[in-house]
Amino acid sequence: MSIEEIPQGADVSILSKNEKKARELIKKLNLKEIKGITRVTFKQRGNLIYAIDQPDVYRSAAGTYVVFGEAKVDDMNKRIAEAQQQQAQQEALTKAAENKEDKSPDSITADLQNASISEGQKAEEEDDKDVDETGLDPKDIDIIVEQTQVSRGKAVNALRKHDGDMVNAIMELSYE
Template sequence: MSAEQIPQGAEVSIFSKNEKKARAAIAKLNLKPVKGITRVTFKKKGNQIYAIENPDVYKSAAGTFIVFGEAKLEDFAQRLQQAQAQAQAQGINPVEGTHDQSSIQADFQAAANANAAKIQEEEDPNEVVDESGLKPEDIELIVEQTGASRAKAVKALRAHDSDLVNAIMELSS
């Protein structure tokens, strides 16, 4: 069936060949679909936020999630303008009804500072960690991805026999 033959307003998903293969592999892994999730967001370094609207979400028995959907870069300035326009249309004072861009950035900075303070509290500055046998780029990658200290990254890598994925998962939870 081609795209022209699909009735207007019908809820139909057309998957690429690679996506079909990935979905078939997931079916073999006995992952369970998670219903009711309408939006998934991911925060990257530099306060970039990626959002996936109406994703297909699957969960493993171990608690790992797999998300299918189109990730789009979230633009706070645009969202702010839309919220202000909507508030004005409803007769609400836009300053009281929404946050301005500087307060959103301040919230992000406060969260980052709290995270940095938490890391500093948990670390022992005099602790020396043996990094022998580990690749420095692996340690840097884990520190960058999780925001954990270098010592924690080394400990996680050692605990998981230099497995990057499991070390990152441990420090991210």
């Protein structure tokens, strides 16, 4: 059967010669296949993560593992951001379902006042950008802003509070 004869969308895996040889050797080594594993991850320095989805995993009597599958680089920061965004959307939908607001003039006026208050807070945050950054490395500030998603002014204040220690500044801003 050639590749052209396989129906589109079929769940078929095509093994290379080396992979076929390795699987035959595994059978000779009496390795036992472990069922039910859906994902295997390997972490390397620098938060580089390799992930294998739907792997074939084998275990020896000594406790070592052999994993077959296609390894892909996994960006955890991106996954976390997507999960947070999805969670925020779900919370917004549940709040909208719970708060079926009436359209009376009083409620509309209250909504407008709340909106103007939040705009005032945004303006204060924009004023926060004109903070004195002397004695601090701009790259450190950029990294903190990128990692914690806060304003530049808050990042500068946290760096000053922790005497230029980026790790403690990020930790403080992350758990606010």
